[in-house]
Amino acid sequence: MISMENSVEINGEKGVGVVDHYEKGDGTDDGVVLGLDGGATSTVCVCMPFFPISESLSKPLRILARAVAGCSNHNSIGETAARITLEEVMSEALSKSGSKLSAVCAVCLCISGVNHQTDEEKIVRWLRDIFPSHVKLYVHNDAIAALASGTMGKLHGCVLIAGTGCIAYGVGKDGREARASGVGPVLGDWGSGYGIAARALTSVIRAYDGRGPQTMLTNKILKVLGLSSPDEVIGWTYADPSWARIAALVPEVISCAEASDQVANKILDDAVQELALSVKAVVKRLALCGEDGNGYFPLVMVGGVLEANKSWDIGKEVVKCIKELFPGASPISPQVEPAVGAALLARNFFINDSERKHP
């Protein structure tokens, strides 16, 4: 897998990218693009100078400004609050960049919770109240920004995201999109961090009440949670419904699997199969692998579950499993942060739209 090129610090926060310099408030003559990655936890907006198609991406990327805000998922906090967050974080990025609103030529927002065309259209209407009619506006699911963060703005291939939740999202050469998983814990995202950890907790209970084999997970998990008996795992589990709190136990599962615990190994093996299955489903539906099944396609791998980089490497096993069926799958780690991916998409969409109008 291609490793991350470098890591840069912008405004005191760690970012990931091939960006090698950050220009504060110097504006730009060719106009700017805004890229935004919005999730249930935080929202990041970057402002990049527009650069024409003649300029290669191999040159270091220039980021003019970066702004961070809270949740912008309208399903999570409601439409009004989401809209305010989006407006404020874009305004801050523009202001920090020293650019005027009139300099903006394209905006690409990639936000979790945007699942239907009706969601996209609603948010485009919000944006149209801010940006004049010549500004190109694009709204997508946040998985698209993750895909672009690996393909450097090219909208083709599949992204697999596995953190607290998991989703596989793909875009075909014909522009068709498809997704698999990304449906939360009740509906069986078993390859997610939450899914892995919930099964580990379940294994502790099953060993305790006699339904399952003994496992190292019991002592490991009781210790890290500060509990004295598996009984108490029940109370701990339901005391707080946060999915991320449960998903945080993934490192304990990996650690037990590395120590040859069979139960932990089975949980990780199953998660690998589940994650690979999500990608395979998307690749098949979009025929990303070409007619013979051996065609090349980029596979962007994102999220804590895939980046564990331990001797039990979930990401590596998932790739192995996918390559057995689709040898042309080409795994890529994110090259830039998702918001920069969104900005690159804004730039590319803008160029494509212009070419279509003035070929």
Added chain:
Amino acid sequence: MISMENSVEINGEKGVGVVDHYEKGDGTDDGVVLGLDGGATSTVCVCMPFFPISESLSKPLRILARAVAGCSNHNSIGETAARITLEEVMSEALSKSGSKLSAVCAVCLCISGVNHQTDEEKIVRWLRDIFPSHVKLYVHNDAIAALASGTMGKLHGCVLIAGTGCIAYGVGKDGREARASGVGPVLGDWGSGYGIAARALTSVIRAYDGRGPQTMLTNKILKVLGLSSPDEVIGWTYADPSWARIAALVPEVISCAEASDQVANKILDDAVQELALSVKAVVKRLALCGEDGNGYFPLVMVGGVLEANKSWDIGKEVVKCIKELFPGASPISPQVEPAVGAALLARNFFINDSERKHP
């Protein structure tokens, strides 16, 4: 399986029991016992005349009064509210029976959420503020009342409850108790109504996104939920976190399985294995089956999932699966409602305690 003996109506509500008459407000000379079954939805308290050990249970049971209140699970509504509910429902049952507080000789409360000795001791202290020191007080988990509702107050055997949730609970001849499952959806009560229905919803999503085979469940569930696309199942699922709302889809799964849908059949087969496994774990830990594994023990079967009584009969399959390992398992349907089971326990505990003191 022994069927329910008859069904009686008390205070306009349907009950289940061998009770054949209900005496209102006539009091009793020998004293009374109170039996209470408390859950997350409702709490039922019955007042029964005490009858000595010389009187056989084969005579019709006499119930003096029955009172119903809301939730009394202290984990669910808090200690203060639970305590008030318990006090009020016992007071109402006593008052309806025409008995005085001084007539009470024993009280048995079986309440969900009572999992540790500390819970039992706390509730006994609440009761001690009401009842004088000669009154015998017993507090247990509500599964014990369900067991007693099948064994008519004998505290021996195993009960399997499978409704929205599921639990197996057993008591050995030596008085030892053991449970399996009963840990909610996050920790894998996969044989419960919730577990069955959540897997059915998951199968609809997996068929839709290409991860799983097509299934009749898709049309069946979309129709009953009034949805037009499997996409919309995600929104429906997370719109309301109630477990019972999801569990209500079990009949659709049974209906598809009866129509030979392979996915639905696999879900029910797995649920049967899970439920049987819970019972087997309890039976093994308590050696309910004797030393040779063939000994008789009562197996009380309770809850909507086991009582479906369709051509695909989950309860029947569970029993078959248990009997393969433990041929002495003797399935029983509840003979009385759980609160009456609790009252019979109160009577039996009282007699046993008296015998121990005055042998």
